[in-house]
Amino acid sequence: MKLDWRAWPRPIIALSPMADMTDSAFCRSVRTIDPIGPVGPIVFREMVSAEAVVRKNNKTLAMTDLHPDERPIVQQLFGSDPDTLSEAARILEAEHRPEGFDVNMGCPVYKIVHNFNGAALMREPALATKIIQKIKAATTVPLSIKIRAGWDDPRECFAFARVIEEAGADLITIHGRTKTQGYSGQSDWDLIGELKSTLSIPLLANGDVHTAPLAVQALRQTAADGVLIARGALGNPWIFSQIADALAGQTPAQVTLEERVRVIKQHLTFHLEQYGAQGVTTFRKHLSWYFRGVSGARPFKERLHMAGSAQAVHELLDEMLSDGLPHDGLCSRDAVHPAAAERVFMSK
Numbered sequence: 291m292k293l294d295w296r297a298w299p300r301p302i303i304a305l306s307p308m309a310d311m312t313d314s315a316f317c318r319s320v321r322t323i324d325p326i327g328p329v330g331p332i333v334f335r336e337m338v339s340a341e342a343v344v345r346k347n348n349k350t351l352a353m354t355d356l357h358p359d360e361r362p363i364v365q366q367l368f369g370s371d372p373d374t375l376s377e378a379a380r381i382l383e384a385e386h387r388p389e390g391f392d393v394n395m396g397c398p399v400y401k402i403v404h405n406f407n408g409a410a411l412m413r414e415p416a417l418a419t420k421i422i423q424k425i426k427a428a429t430t431v432p433l434s435i436k437i438r439a440g441w442d443d444p445r446e447c448f449a450f451a452r453v454i455e456e457a458g459a460d461l462i463t464i465h466g467r468t469k470t471q472g473y474s475g476q477s478d479w480d481l482i483g484e485l486k487s488t489l490s491i492p493l494l495a496n497g498d499v500h501t502a503p504l505a506v507q508a509l510r511q512t513a514a515d516g517v518l519i520a521r522g523a524l525g526n527p528w529i530f531s532q533i534a535d536a537l538a539g540q541t542p543a544q545v546t547l548e549e550r551v552r553v554i555k556q557h558l559t560f561h562l563e564q565y566g567a568q569g570v571t572t573f574r575k576h577l578s579w580y581f582r583g584v585s586g587a588r589p590f591k592e593r594l595h596m597a598g599s600a601q602a603v604h605e606l607l608d609e610m611l612s613d614g615l616p617h618d619g620l621c622s623r624d625a626v627h628p629a630a631a632e633r634v635f636m637s638k
């Protein structure tokens with residue numbers, strides 16, 4: 291499958307990269323349950339260190355494995371050395387043939403920026419240009435760049451986006467907050483709209499698009515080519531089909547308890563395929579997300595967190611189905627701001 295950002299059907303709806311979250315199992319789950327039109331959302335895999343790829347670090351290489359059902363995927367890289375980044379992209383293209391690459395030039399986390407990666411690159415336009423040119427020369431698939439509004443001035447993105455465009459990138463995604471803001475305040479969709487009007491390459495809007503109605507609003511307000519959704523997809527991989535419904539003028543279908551349980555079991559299966567039996571422990575974060583806002587689920591959540599095997603998780607989910615939950619287990623989460631995920635991320 292070829293990814294051409296200019297020709298891809300509009301609006302482009304995509305899963306934003308999230309460290310420890312948008313792994314192969316989650317992306318596969320999203321792609322399996324949420325066909326939007328003929329192809330489904332495009333998934334951006336979590337960032338991996340270019341340096342670790344080039345050093346052939348086994349753990350990092352395992353993070354780039356992919357299942358055919360995930361396609362089309364975009365693999366995100368972080369780093370700051372143009373040769374290392376381009377070599378990592380070359381290695382991964384030969385190994386996995388992702389449909390696209392993305393370079394993280396927006397991450398505000400200390401561990402990333404203090405090595406001049408992530409958002410620190412917004413202060414180094416010449417280096418960013420070299421990175422883009424070298425990756426483009428080393429690979430055959432589209433290259434996107436993920437940025438923030440700026441380091442501390444939200445208008446920095448205008449000059450930086452021009453640099454990215456002139457260097458030859460194929461798409462920009464922007465989270466409408468500055469690095470200094472972290473996750474405080476709001477993603478500035480008006481600013482994103484203004485940036486969109488200055489660019490000739492496609493732009494995806496990101497930040498605070500947590501529900502289907504918000505996606506429709508963000509698309510309208512920014513006139514962007516699409517939206518990129520991160521926290522809103524945690525525990526709600528149905529958000530992409532809900533957006534498709536909303537865009538078609540329909541009320542997004544509510545997720546029944548049966549459907550929730552079916553998808554959790556499927557996601558758990560994918561997760562264990564990826565991580566082996568010990569994956570039951572790392573799956574707990576997803577279980578928390580899946581039951582966030584589901585009334586009456588709290589006692590089950592506590593027991594699910596103690597479950598030490600896939601069978602124990604399945605039995606508890608089946609018990610939940612047979613006992614039933616208030617309001618048929620429908621989730622009120624559409625109105626809930628999915629806080630907390632960013633707190634873990636920012637404290638890394």
Ligand SMILES: Cc1cc2nc3c(=O)[nH]c(=O)nc-3n(C[C@H](O)[C@H](O)[C@H](O)COP(=O)(O)O)c2cc1C
Nearest residue numbers: 306307308309337465497498519520521631632635
């Ligand atoms: C847990 C977590 C991990 C993240 N990891 C990445 C990452 O690997 N690469 C990246 O570019 N952004 C990462 N982000 C940022 C998101 O992709 C997104 O830009 C940001 O959360 C705003 O979108 P949202 O409001 O839809 O969550 C992460 C965010 C969270 C909450």
